[in-house]
Amino acid sequence: MPAALPDDAATPPGYTVAVRLLCDFTGRSGDLDVRFSPSPTAQDGIAGHAAVAARRPAPYQREVTLSGRWQGLAVRGRADGYDPVANRLEEIKTHRGDLARQPAHQRALHWAQAEVYGWLLCAERGLAEVELALVYYELSSGVETVLLQRRSAAELRQAFEDRCQRFLAWAEQEAAHRRARDAALARLAFPFGDFRPGQRVFAEAVFRAQRDGRRLMAQAPTGIGKTLATLFPALRACPPAVPPRPDRPGLDRVFYLTARTSGRRLALDALQQLGAGVRVLELVARDKACEYPDRACNGESCPLARGFYDRLPAARAQAAASPQALDRETLRGIALQHQVCPYYLGQEMARWCDVVVGDVNHWFDGSALLFALALEAEWRCGLLVDEAHNLIERARGMYSASLDPWLFAELRRQAPAVLKRTLDRLNRAWKALAPEGEETGARREFDTVPEAFSRALQEAVSAIGETLSEAPPGTDTALLQRFWFELLAFARRAETLAAHSLFDATRLAGRGMVQLDIRNLVPASFLAPRFALARAAVLFSATLRPEDYHRDLLGLPADTASLDVPSPYGGEQLEVRIAHHISTRWQHRESSLRALVDLLGAQFDRAPGNYLAFFSSFDYLQRALELLVELRPDIPVWAQSRGMSEAEREAYLARFAAGGRGIGFAVLGGVFGEGIDLPGDRLIGAFIATLGLPQVNAVNERLKLRLQALYGTARGYDYAYVFPGFQKVVQAAGRVIRSGSDRGTVWLMDDRFDQARYRRLLPGWWVLD
Incomplete structure (x- = not known):
């Protein structure tokens, strides 16, 4: 019988670590190599584990919770499965493609996990030995590959203690950091003498939500300092209650999530103002962080991948000790100093930072890094979701997928001969989904994914994956890889197709071109588990009404609290006028264009200065612009164009100079409709020549019907059209008043704004004429 772990349960551990993290820290070496396949999503992993477990006979045990101690280190985790009859502990891994191409560091990590679980099992159950099994489950084919080792408890204990010893110095450092962090946050003071009007009420509600583990939707007006009013109370809620209280355990991590790059910068600036003594990381997208975008992520191609895991410890240690926030440039400097990849160093530091600032997809996407880390390490996380009104549309994109027929056609022309039969079968199954008729825009909808297409899709995923994994170094696989990622995303969405999504085929211009789309309509079922895992979540924006609309579509629980912070601004600051004589309905646009342009000119004459004029489309914008230039050449004008670069956007905003004049x-709903700050006389007014309602088309009508079925007939139209449109209107108008000293005018240029159903959606502090 093996010797049990020391009985030191009476002494609290100095640090607790998950098995996966312990092994990640101690079990990798050599090159970074991601050629094998992209990581399966959490849903893929769950489905794969369930499929393997379903094949095991009783009394097979699934997800066996195990824990142990070594000196001041506590180790815990869940082994995937244990067969007590065979005395076999299984570590199950999902994958795609040829297992022979698996990088050595990945296989070593998997064996390390199996060994740690093996020792914890032996210690708990008094076993002298155990058989360890790595079970690799290929997602496309369902084939299992099983690798076996029989190990004695003594061997496993030695390996376990070696890992713990190598990790312990870091663990002691992290425990000391956590104690110092909590002590500093308990003393954290607001960096300014007093709160702005409305800011204190907002901050107090955020603090209670984060401290008590609640969900809160907070609508707060633009300009009151929402960024600081969320981060300050969230950090104050991190230290656990003293004396300890089970209902107030504190927070391990705070994640500030936003849909805009500008929001990340504001958060980083606010954290610098707070000077909180916390480790801060900015997570950026891979394409923004990559130093060699033309090279593959492996040691044979990229010098920053070569020997990555050998150089990572020194880079990690320097990053953890950095007195500065690990924003994009700071992290890049550290990475290049140690010759490691900045993107993957950022992924590593997400494990060790107290505050992570990044895009909403890092928590809410199907393969989100922060969500996966929190699930694995059982972190108590506080979410702060900035500009949360964008989350519905962003989440729809996360859980939608398309197959591009032009890309597929190009691939078929260039693909290697080994893929010809597979791609031909996919092409036939794809063509069988085509709508009747040859007219461009014709659509065909499906309640389920046809079996023939599903088989061809899975076969193509597997065959292309194997071809990519076997490609010789230096082979140009960019096109093949791009299409493979499309196939993978589409296959994942096809597996979860239900009432929340729509599968359709649309005929495009061009001979035989049919685009396939799985469009998520209601992201609630995907987002609900994300909210459930977080200890607390605060969603905030200037436009989060009506509450039911956001709660229903985002999957928030029924007990989600809400707050509507009164505006500190008064009606005397903003003149809101309705152009009753103008209709921007499609059938009236041509006839009302002259009246619209005359109104722009009259307002400019009455109060010369800088204005923004918002339109429903680029076509409508262009027609109004041309007429204004013709009738009023004395008024300076500049216009948004499609696909503006960052430099072009900056040049556009620079035209709004203090003391300037022009329109x-x-x-509406574009990059200048929210998230820009033009205080004082840089902007004195806005014209909104649309209700912002989405276009009436087949997809939006289908969305309306689906929402009616889910939430009632009365809500279908409002959820599909009215509420999304008026969010854009209020956001655009919110560019005008940014502080207590601002003054301005907003023209709502459509007679429908005067209807009661629409007026009730406008901010209560507005005084309409």
Whole structure:
């Protein structure tokens, strides 16, 4: 019988670590190599584990919780499965493609995990030995590959203690950091003498939500300092209650999530103002962090991948000790100093930082890094979701997928001969989904994914994956890889197709071109588990009404609290006028264009200065712009264009100079409709020549019907059209008043704004004429 772990349960551990993290830290070496396949999503992993477990006979045990101690280190985790009859402990891994191409560091990590679980099992159950099994489950084919080792408890204990010893110095450092962090946060003071009007009420509600583990939707007006009013109370809620209280355990991590790059910068600046003594990381997208975008992520191709895991410890240690926030440039400097990849160093530091600032997809996407880490390490996380009104549309994109027929056609022309039969079968199954008729825009909908297409899709995923994994170094596989990622995303969405999504085929211009789409309509079922895992979540924006609309579509629990912070601004600051004589309905646009342009000119004459004019489309914008230039050449104008670069956007905003005069034309809901700050007389007014309602088309009508079925007939139209449109209107109008000293005018240029159903959606502090 093996010797049990020392009985030191009476002494609290100095640090607790998950098995996966312990092994990640101690079990990898050599090159970074991601050629094998992209990581399966959490849903893929769950489905794969369930498929393997379903094949095991009773009394097979699934997800066996195990824990142990070594000196001041506590180790815990869940082994995937244990067969007590065979005395076999299984570590199950999902994958795609040829297992022979698996990088050595990945296989070593998997064996390390199996060994740690093996020792914890032996210690708990008094076993002298155990058989360890790595079970690799290929997602496309369902084939299992099983690798076996029989190990004695003594061997496993020695390996376990070696790993713990190598990790312990880091663990002691992290425990000391956590104690110092909590002590500093308990003393954290607001960096300014007092709160702005409305800011204290907001901050207090955020603190209670984060401290008590609740969900909160907070609508707060633009300009009151929402960024600081969320981060300050969230950090104050991190230290656990003293004396300890089970209902107030504190927070391990705070994740500030936003849909805009500008929001990340504001958060980083606010954290610098707070000077909180916390480790801060900015997570950026791979394409923004990559130093060699033309090279593959492996040691044979990229010098920053070569020997990555050998150089990582020194880079990690320097990053953890950095007195500065690990924003994009700081992290890049550390990475290049140690010759490691900045993107993957950022992925590693996400494990060790107290505050992570990044895009909403890092938590809410199907393969989100932060969500996976929190699930694995059982972190108590506080979410702060900035500009949360964008989350519905962003989440729809996360859980939608398309197959591009032009890309597929190009691939078929260039693909290697080994893929010809597979791609031909996929092409036939794809063509069988085509709508009747040859007219461009014809659509065909499906309640389920046809079996023939599903088989061809899975076969193509597997065959292309194997071809990519076997490609010789230096082979140009960019096109093949791009299409493979499309196939993978589409296959994942096809597996979860249900009432929340729509599968359709649309005929495009061009001979035989049919695009396939799985469009998520209601992301609630995908987002609900994300909210459930977080200890607390605060969603905030200037436009989070009506509450039911956001709660229903985002999958928030029924007990989600809500707050509507009163505006500190008064009606005397903003003149809101309705152009009753103008209709921007499609059938009236041509006839009302002259009246619209005359109104722009009259307002400019009455109060010369800088204005923004918002339109429903680029076409409508262009027609109004051309007429204004013709009738009023004395008024300076500039216009948003499609696909503007970052430099072009900056040049557009630079035209709004203090003391300047002119009208900037923009599309409602675009990059200039929210998230820009033009205080004082840089902007004194806005014209909104649309209700912002989405276009009436087949997809939106289908969305309306689906929402009616889910939430009732009365809500279907409002959820599909009205509420999304008026969010854009209020956001655009919110560019005008940014502080207590601002003054300005907003023209709502459509007679429908005067209807009661629409007026009730406008901010209560507005005084309409």
